[in-house]
Structure formats: structure tokens, C-alpha cells
Amino acid sequence: MKKVLEYSSTRFYVTQKVYEELLAYPDLDLRINTSPKKGNHPKGYYYLPNKFAKSFIESKQGTFNWDKNHDFKQDSVPLDIKDYFKTT
Numbered sequence: 721m722k723k724v725l726e727y728s729s730t731r732f733y734v735t736q737k738v739y740e741e742l743l744a745y746p747d748l749d750l751r752i753n754t755s756p757k758k759g760n761h762p763k764g765y766y767y768l769p770n771k772f773a774k775s776f777i778e779s780k781q782g783t784f785n786w787d788k789n790h791d792f793k794q795d796s797v798p799l800d801i802k803d804y805f806k807t808t
Contacts, residue, residue, distance in 0.1 A: 724749050731759065732752065749768065753765045760796045764806050780792040
């Protein structure tokens with residue numbers, strides 16, 4: 721059975737802590753359940769294989785928000801990972 725790091729958020733949201741956990745456990749995939757209260761993000765979930773999740777997070781590192789807050793969030797489905805998002 722595949723191991724999964726799973727959590728819920730109102731939108732797409734990843735942090736440095738999530739990244740470090742994915743690095744420490746290469747067999748761990750990422751699932752983010754989204755239940756927005758308002759905004760543009762649909763209800764559903766992301767299921768990202770470990771390698772892809774790490775690569776996506778790495779592409780956000782070095783940006784202003786990552787450097788300032790050590791996270792990335794988006795109120796809509798990020799285009800780069802739209803194929804990994806399923807509505808519920």
C-alpha cells in the first residue's frame with residue numbers, strides 16, 4: 721500500500737515542512753484535500769507523486785513568497801499540476 725502525506729486546506733498550499741517530509745520519505749506521495757470557503761478554488765483533491773511534488777515545490781523556491789514565508793499557495797488550480805487535481 722502506498723504511503724501518503726495527506727492534509728486539508730481551503731486551496732492549494734504547500735510549505736517547507738511538507739517539502740522536507742517528502743525529501744525524508746521518498747516513498748511518500750502527497751494528497752491535499754481542498755474545501756474552499758470562498759474564492760476561486762474548486763472543492764476536490766490533489767494527488768501528487770513524490771518526485772513530481774518535490775519538483776513542483778522546488779520550482780516555487782526562490783520566489784518572493786517562498787523566501788518570505790516558506791510556502792506557496794494559490795486560490796485556483798495551478799496550471800502546472802491541473803492534471804493531478806480531481807473534483808469531488
